[in-house]
Amino acid sequence: MSAKIYLHWTATHYDWVVRDHYHTIVTGNGRIHRLHDYTIDLSGHTYRRNDNSIGISCACMGGEDPWDLPPTDAQIEAMCQEVARVAKSWNWTEKDINVKSIMTHAEAASNRDGWIVHENYGPLMWGGTGERWDFLQLSRRGATNGGDVLREKILKYFQGASPAPKPLKFVSDQTIEANGKPLTVSIDENGSSWARAGELLTLYNLSYFWDSSKRRILIGNSDTAPKYLQDKVQPSVGYPLFEMSLQGGNSPIILTGIVRDGRAHCRVLEFAEEFGITASFNPLKLGRRLGG
Template sequence: MAATIYLHWSATPYTWVRSGAYHTIVAGDGHLHRLHSYTIDLNAHTWRRNSNAVAISCACMGGVPDPWTIPPTDAQIEAMCREAAAVARSWGWSADDITIQRVMTHAEAASNRDGRILHDNYGPVAWGGSGERWDFMQLRKGGPDDGGAVLRQKIRAYLRGEAPASGSTGSSSGSMAPAPLAFRRRSTMTARSRQLAVEIDIHGTSWALAADLLSLYDIPYEWNPLQRRLLIGSNDVAPFYRDDAVQESIGHPLFEMALQGGSAPVILRGILRPDAAAAAARDAAGDATSGAAFSRAWCRVLEFAEEFGISVTYQPFALGERRGG
């Protein structure tokens, strides 16, 4: 089956987060919870359409008895469309590729609006279905049934680098890239009785090279530069799905750290920063290789410790051993 992006709502409150069903869940404030690698097939998001597919869902429409008491927010809609555009871009798609055959709402898939699979119509009653799934048929209560078309228009605009036009969900935030998080100084800290090189950002948060942290705790890993992913060989880590996970708004390219095998749950997200020494050596040698090839993966030290069960002490900030290992 051709690669497809499916857009869902979860029929839950805005804060709902649960792994297994969707690759990414968008909270009510637009915060992204990327729960599984986009290279992994999940089994239960879109009936008969789970292979070679990505599922992005907004946590909303969980009002009882009226789902519209928890409607999709403007922030969710824009964040979902930005993320869908990022996935499409990673697959080499252009704005012209964003068609109903490649990006669909669950309402459209349930009603087989693309004509791909002739299954029973479990989509909106208004489209001749049983009404089981009607995700994003409308973007607001009582609105037109053009939700999928509006979402695809927004995704195309993000792919073109444009600010999506205001639509039925209100005004958008534009597409100007955020200023990268600034780092103010280099330092060291103690980790397992050794010295760990860190960088301190303008908020006082400590960052370290992910490779240094993983090597320090003897955790095997494999770096995939094309997918910007660190695959971790560990069977004793349970992801937290943090509310404060690193977001695109930090202004640096992101990478994800995921567990190997299964549904590849994402442990944490970090940033890619240029390696100044490697770039200088490249320039001195007259190497024309892109600077992106010399970026290195950084993650927040405290977040890494919490995800991997590492003991932490403060004043001074230091890392100890992994709990139980």
């Protein structure tokens, strides 16, 4: 079976971000929250369709009247851009942007791809029980072709319809102390400090493996628990992204960083917070690791 991408809504408020359900959640403001590596299967996003697939969900449609919290334009666009990025990373072609490869949960519940793996629990209008109708419509009283509209958007992003974001500007370099040793950091236009991820990991004796084919760093430490911070690095930063994730289990994402000058960089304070490292300021200094 070829890989599939399933599109969901969470039936919650706009800021709901909880691990183990979906690989990625898009909050109401359009921010991407990467929770699990796309290389692993999660068991709970799409009934009997979780093998060799990923689930991407918009946090919305909660409450007694779901349409009081509809998917926002920012969410829809961000979700479609993320799907296009995944499709490119999987070396898909434009012909792969179809209902057999990318489905809403409404379509999957009704077996609209012709793969009959369960009873029809999709929309009533498709002969189902009505249990799942994610993105049947994109707005209250909207047309019932939500899946087609989303795939059209995904295809446009796949084709490069939107201009590339302007890369984050770096203004200076300086040296700080990290675990008692010097560390070179780069300061961006917003005042955030970035350092090479590999150097940070080495300074704190954290074992890791750089998977260049998937642009990710795999961490072997079992005492690290991702905090799923709200202020994650977003694609709008204008650089290729990499992910740092834990090996084993559901491969939770620890943080997202950028590839700059051919090397993986991450924000210093985000790294410190995720790995339980003390920090002091004026000047910035990283102390010892207390645990993740």
